[in-house]
Amino acid sequence: MPVSVLTCMATDSDRKPILLTVDDDPGVSRAVARDLRRQYGEDYRVVRTESGPQALATLRELKLRGDLVAVMLADHRMPEMSGLEFLEEAMDLFPHARRALLTAYADTDAAIQAINIVDLDHYLLKPWDPPEEKLYPVVDSLIEMWQESDEQPATHTQVVGHRWSARSFEVRDFLARNSVPYHWHTSEEPEGQRLLAAAGVDVTSIPLVVTPDSNYLIDPSVGELAAKVGLSTTPSTDFYDVVIVGGGPAGLGAAVYAASEGLRTVLVERQATGGQAGQSSRIENYLGFPDGVTGSQLTDRARRQAHKFGAEVLTTRDVVGLDVRPSSRAVRFADGGQVVAHAVLLATGIAYRRLDVPGADALTGRGLFYGSAVTEASACAGDDIFIVGGANSAGQAAVFLSRHARQVTVLVRADNLEKSMSHYLIRQIDEIPNVEVRLTTEVVALHGDDHLETITICDSTTGKQETAPASYVFVFIGAAPRTEWLEGVIQRDARGFVLTGPDLRLERQRPRGWKLDRDPHFLEASTPGVFAAGDVRANSVKRVASAVGEGAMAIQLIHGYLEHQ
Numbered sequence: 001m002p003v004s005v006l007t008c009m010a011t012d013s014d015r016k017p018i019l020l021t022v023d024d025d026p027g028v029s030r031a032v033a034r035d036l037r038r039q040y041g042e043d044y045r046v047v048r049t050e051s052g053p054q055a056l057a058t059l060r061e062l063k064l065r066g067d068l069v070a071v072m073l074a075d076h077r078m079p080e081m082s083g084l085e086f087l088e089e090a091m092d093l094f095p096h097a098r099r100a101l102l103t104a105y106a107d108t109d110a111a112i113q114a115i116n117i118v119d120l121d122h123y124l125l126k127p128w129d130p131p132e133e134k135l136y137p138v139v140d141s142l143i144e145m146w147q148e149s150d151e152q153p154a155t156h157t158q159v160v161g162h163r164w165s166a167r168s169f170e171v172r173d174f175l176a177r178n179s180v181p182y183h184w185h186t187s188e189e190p191e192g193q194r195l196l197a198a199a200g201v202d203v204t205s206i207p208l209v210v211t212p213d214s215n216y217l218i219d220p221s222v223g224e225l226a227a228k229v230g231l232s233t234t235p236s237t238d239f240y241d242v243v244i245v246g247g248g249p250a251g252l253g254a255a256v257y258a259a260s261e262g263l264r265t266v267l268v269e270r271q272a273t274g275g276q277a278g279q280s281s282r283i284e285n286y287l288g289f290p291d292g293v294t295g296s297q298l299t300d301r302a303r304r305q306a307h308k309f310g311a312e313v314l315t316t317r318d319v320v321g322l323d324v325r326p327s328s329r330a331v332r333f334a335d336g337g338q339v340v341a342h343a344v345l346l347a348t349g350i351a352y353r354r355l356d357v358p359g360a361d362a363l364t365g366r367g368l369f370y371g372s373a374v375t376e377a378s379a380c381a382g383d384d385i386f387i388v389g390g391a392n393s394a395g396q397a398a399v400f401l402s403r404h405a406r407q408v409t410v411l412v413r414a415d416n417l418e419k420s421m422s423h424y425l426i427r428q429i430d431e432i433p434n435v436e437v438r439l440t441t442e443v444v445a446l447h448g449d450d451h452l453e454t455i456t457i458c459d460s461t462t463g464k465q466e467t468a469p470a471s472y473v474f475v476f477i478g479a480a481p482r483t484e485w486l487e488g489v490i491q492r493d494a495r496g497f498v499l500t501g502p503d504l505r506l507e508r509q510r511p512r513g514w515k516l517d518r519d520p521h522f523l524e525a526s527t528p529g530v531f532a533a534g535d536v537r538a539n540s541v542k543r544v545a546s547a548v549g550e551g552a553m554a555i556q557l558i559h560g561y562l563e564h565q
């Protein structure tokens, strides 16, 4: 497709609004473009095309780049597609662009009729000499009309999807959690439809992700998405001093300390850095933030800090295996490949347990969400929503979502909140009129076809069930470590948490297979050179501050391990 018109453009003029011309006569086409450039070249980019199909292809590319088209000048008589036909289709992509038809004197009647058909703003008679009298006044008024629309160029990634599409949610959540700014358009919105048309696809191809360089991805995997938006996914070398598995507060804390102390450091994260903390709407008990800090702010700062010191951060790489070799440790990725280091830090945290009730699987991402209250918050406006869980994470979500939803009901299995939620959150919730806490209550079933519509709950003291309308249910329950992949390599407790240091010394015995003439270090696992920090560690305090602290402490211990290796 001859769209080189755009690809060879200088970058400094890239974001100027566009005056597009289409004329099949090369002489006329060059002349009109020349006259326009002379008068408007400083503020506008003149893009010249020589047929309707070529002009439409160019417009589609401009749409995907997020550019603005101010004015379109089309010759009326063109062989493949008339100027009118072109303008009619072009309006679907750039409805705000002002439109003028270039006609010969003999075609004046057709042009006048076109005013009604394609909402033509003007017609211009060829030749237009002198342009000062016959061309510029018309183009000036077209530009003025366009300026009134106050259109702005799209400078960010754009996502087109459906409100109840689980994949659309996954893509948005991934971008948000990785601090990639994006514009969200539903596929029913005109702009969403225009982007789908520009990419040449229909609503069955959502989510569509359009990046500012005019590239687009249809229903991308998170790996493809990560690569497209510039996140690292592959290690730059094959050997490091330390590989950190997990990019939550423990992993990021460790990465900052390790890299700042000169260790060759790589952090491997399966989804998005920030971990659980990254999903928090407001962390109020982390030192140094008296007014609280959102999980995404804290994550963004930590990630930048880690990069600043030279740590590599790989996203969308799921670690599924750990190999212990005589003088190194290797972690294997789910999609193949590995990374090798002197030492490994396990900082894989915990993940929410899934709701095991009828309807839950089918409605995940379609009204039922695990964590992720922040991404969906604006969509809850005016809705009745439910939060399942009684810990701080559920409490924070209730406070946050109460600003958006009409009514928030927190479902708690226990008969009080005091044991599981911090006092400051209980107090905040008490004072919010549209939050109700229902104790001794469990979810029994979720219902809905395309998306969640109702929830059935049960009061465990009376056994009474009730079904209520619900557009959203956010679940924050029973988090568990996902450490099955360490089976047979690292000792874990009955719930899967990694045993370290003193916890490994049962009856004063060193762990089975331990060959060194020393005890495991405080955060060291049952294999020398493998350490654990944060929520994944058995008996750790499940808090941001302790995870960060353990991450830092683990690096100190790794230093000691490396020195005596």
Ligand SMILES: Cc1cc2nc3c(=O)[nH]c(=O)nc-3n(C[C@H](O)[C@H](O)[C@H](O)COP(=O)(O)OP(=O)(O)OC[C@H]3O[C@@H](n4cnc5c(N)ncnc54)[C@H](O)[C@@H]3O)c2cc1C
Pocket: 245, 246, 247, 248, 249, 250, 251, 268, 269, 270, 271, 272, 273, 274, 275, 276, 277, 278, 279, 280, 281, 282, 283, 284, 285, 286, 317, 318, 319, 320, 347, 348, 349, 350, 351, 371, 392, 393, 394, 396, 482, 533, 534, 535, 536, 541, 542, 543, 544, 545, 547
């Ligand atoms: C919504 C919410 C609000 C919270 N609010 C607070 C608060 O206000 N104050 C507070 O102190 N605590 C709070 N917490 C708890 C706190 O966030 C956690 O204690 C803390 O995040 C634990 O950090 P971590 O690094 O150990 O693990 P996590 O944060 O769980 O991070 C682990 C990371 O490892 C990754 N991972 C797991 N397995 C693999 C694998 N195999 N390969 C690659 N990567 C992997 C995960 O994707 C994840 O990103 C909150 C938790 C939640 C969910």
